[in-house]
Amino acid sequence: MKIRTSFPYETTRQDVRIPLSDGTRLYARVWRPRTGEPVPALLEYLPHRLTDWTAPRDWQRHPWYAGHGYASVRVDVRGHGNSEGMPGDEYSPVELRDGVEVIEWLAAQPWCSGRVGMFGISWGGCNALQIAALAPEPLEAVVTVCSSDDRYDNDVHYMGGSVLAVDMHAWAATMLASVSRPPDPLYVGDAWRDMWLWRLEAVEPLIHIWLSHQTRDSYWQHGSVCEDYGAIKAAVLAVGGWHDPYRDTVLRLVERLRHLPDDRVRALIGPWSHQYPDRGLPPGPAIGFLQETLRWWDRHLKGITAPDSASGTGGVPEEPKLRCWISDSHPPATVYEELAGRWVGEPSWPSPNVGFVSYGLGDAASQGAAQPPAQIRAPAPVLVRSPMHTGLDAGRFCPLGNDADLPPDQREEDGKSVCFDFGVERETWILGRPRVRLRLTSRAPRGQVVARLCDVAPDGASTLVTRGALNLSARRGRDKAVEWTPGTTEDLDFELNGIGHAFPPGHRIRLAVSSAYWPWIWPQPGSEAGFLLDPAGSTLELPVRAGTGEAIGTIDMISATGAIGAIGATGAIGAITFSEPEQAEPLGVVIPLTLNEQRPERLVVRDVAKGEWRLEVDALPHSRLRSSGGTRAYPDGLELTEDAVDTYTVNESDPLSARTRSDRSIRLHRPELPWDVRIDTRSEIACDATSFITSDEVVCREGDEVVFHRTWERRIPRTAG
Structure with a gap:
């Protein structure tokens, strides 16, 4: 980590109260460059108390932006921190309306050029997206990190x-x-x-x-931008980490914001947890994220399209629409300082470099983790009846970089699930959202099914790669609850969370299916009865990425049930690199x-x-x-x-x-x-x-x-x- 002590601009800091139309005043902290010219404003807007809770994090980035020629502003939502007014629900209409007023106030200040960007992580990132969907005129670009486009799911x-x-x-x-x-x-x-x-x-x-x-x-x-992606007019840089629960939003945004000009949508997914990518918290590697965002602001708020050799800044070059990390296989652990892997670039999403490979569960090498890997053909339906404490080794839902955040070895969880293993003959990269199609016979009106994808090493160690779950009553849509008639059979499908991972030769790809996952999933009454799973009518579908490096060729993909054709890669992309992480001087807590x-x-x-x-x-x-x-x-x-x-x-x-x-x-x-x-x-x-x-x-x-x-x-x- 490089601590930056000198910048192109000297800066000032001032705490102000932003007046709203109903008389409420929101507490704000403004860092500005010392210049006689108006500059664009950057807004971070959330409830998490700017004078204490987020102050150390704020100090890392707001002064840095100010030193590079932007007015960087941190505002507490009404009813929180030192802001006036009454607290409400998250992302309430009042909160979002206030955010629009703040943007308009910023644009009207004599020190502002009238052009505004908005950024944030988690709640702040969600606010950036949701306010962008309201399309206030001064808001021209956002950077949304670890945020959600779908508040429900x-x-x-x-x-x-x-x-x-x-x-x-x-x-x-x-x-x-x-x-x-x-x-x-x-x-x-x-x-x-x-x-x-x-x-x-x-x-x-x-x-x-x-x-x-x-x-x-x-x-x-309300507040779920997936209801109308077309409402977003601002340029969007969407950022996430494979160990963050919000990562699928990044993939959906780069896919669904096609109404925006091509240079106004970019996406970045690294190996990170629920953190800004420059903070250096596990898992790494960290990147020069502030520099990445500065190029974004320069292009969309200042119109700079060519690099500035003096400052090292500049606009966004012709780079892949999606840059993402594919991790190498790694032994299970609850923390990784850094993960081995590589960056890849995709020209669009869905990518022409990725195709689905189907694995029939009836052709799996094993069923039940304790069975030997002998070939089993045309198996009968199997009972999935997991004890209620299945899931204790799931790890933290929202990892923050702590030492015990990530899932440990999954062998105990696998032993409480029904497992289907597939041998890996050559290195297989997956990139995107795996999906399962399962034929189930439920023994109760309610229940849930959980699918985990694991990387099993030759010594038996089982590393969790990704997972997904489905409430059986939501099988016909998340907007309704339909009980299952016990004893009847239905086919259902659902996606697992997105991931970039490389399975090496000699390992096994394991799909583990359970009927419980506590404490992530609240168990349903009657779910102790479990369900029958018919392997002959069930499949695992993996998004397999072609190529073994930056220069990508066309390769044939073979599934567990036979050939499914070829996946052709387009547009070979050069090596993807990032600057060293740097931040402003720390607050001194x-x-x-x-x-x-x-x-x-x-x-x-x-x-x-x-x-x-x-x-x-x-x-x-x-x-x-x-x-x-x-x-x-704190210093104060x-x-x-x-x-x-x-x-x-x-x-x-x-x-x-x-x-x-x-x-x-x-x-x-x-x-x-x-x-x-x-x-x-x-x-x-x-x-x-x-x-x-x-x-x-x-x-x-x-x-x-x-x-x-x-x-x-x-x-x-x-x-x-």
Whole structure:
């Protein structure tokens, strides 16, 4: 990592309050170059508290952009951080409308050229896409990182129509704790307490509304740009990582934004987790991402199309529409500092270099992980009946670069699934979204099917490559819940998450099918009965990429059931390279060292007598900042301490035993004021056959005084989940 200390422009920083038409003022921090000429503005807009939560990350990039001739602006959503107003649901119409007003305000400032770009990761990236779909006139380009085009099926709420127990619950708990934090008196003055208490009276756990919409109805359609990609007029650079749950959005955007001129859509997918690609957090390699985005801004906000030899900047050259990483085969591990592999470029998506290869499950080399790899022909239907704790080795849903984020060896999971193995005779690259077509006979009206694709080494080690899931009631569309008539047989198909991976000769491609995946997928009542899978009527289809390097030739593809023709590659592409990562000087947050014992990031506890399994997760949102209980001391005098634990419990034979709990504790302390507040929250979900039962509690203290205490209890019908 190169820390940049000198730039083409000197810069200034100023905190301002942006007025909205209803009188609300949003808190903003503006970094600007010292120049007499107006410059384009770049906006990052999200609720995550710019004066503390995202401040270290903001310092890495906003001053950097300012030093290269842009006004870079970070704004807190209303009702969050030091912004006025009341908090609401994520991506609410009010939030998006406010964002449009902010863009128009920026464009009207005397220091702005009238041209605005918008960028962000996760929530900020989603806001960039959703506001681009509203097409405010000054917004000409966006960079959206680790974001979602489909709020229902590619976010933290549902997966394949099933409730995402692992992240819907944890994220709702995180946001409940976040929105309960007060404004900072250093920045808002004595009004902070009244603003805090006013906000707290409006707080409502988001889990209530998310669980109340269990199919893809109008609630989820709002803000999902997949409803109308044509509404987006701004140039879009979409970025993701193969270890990020939002990565499929990148592939869909580069495919569906065909109404935009060719040079106004680019996509980039690396080996990364849910992080900006320049931060150097596992897995790497990191890239010079700020330089990549600067070229994007230069072209679309300044009209620079030729490189500037003096500054090293310039517009976007004639490069592949999609640049992505294909990882080499690697042994299973919960963290990789860097993955071996290579960059490839695709002229379009779907790519002419990629074709689907079909593997018939009836021709698989093995069924059931414990069986020898003897050839099995025309097998009878097999019972898939996984214990409820299948999935404990799934890893974190949204990896952040922590040491225990990624899935460990999958052999235990494979042993609780039905497995189909296919030998690899020559190196096989896959790029895109694998899919499965399965013939199932369900034994219950409700259930779920989970498919995992693994790379099995000669020594038996099983590395998870990608996975997908389908709620059986969503088999006819995510917008409806259709129960299965027990004993009947149907064919269904679904996609797995996108991936770039190289299977080497001598390895096996394994498809593992299970009927449970806790705590990712909330188990359905009756799902303990499992289902019958007919291998003779089922296939695995892999998106196989032709070529073994930058110069791509035409090769024949052979499936497990015979030849399927040839895949021709077009337009040989030169080597894809990136600059060294660089950032502005860090903020200077200090993490005190203590003698406190650090708890495990992920701990699995088994009660053998009860058949109960418990997963405990250290849930602090800041990667690798867990020491001393998450305490951080900021240069402005703030001391912030956080603690967060998520617990997932299930009995191995009872889907109705599933329950979750999240505990959050936050302390904000300014000794010089003095100011000392603490927020403690508890969130729980349990279930029976007909309902989810949620319980939430918030306790807020100023010093030793409890200033707010509220609990919520809800029973929400299980309409599809």
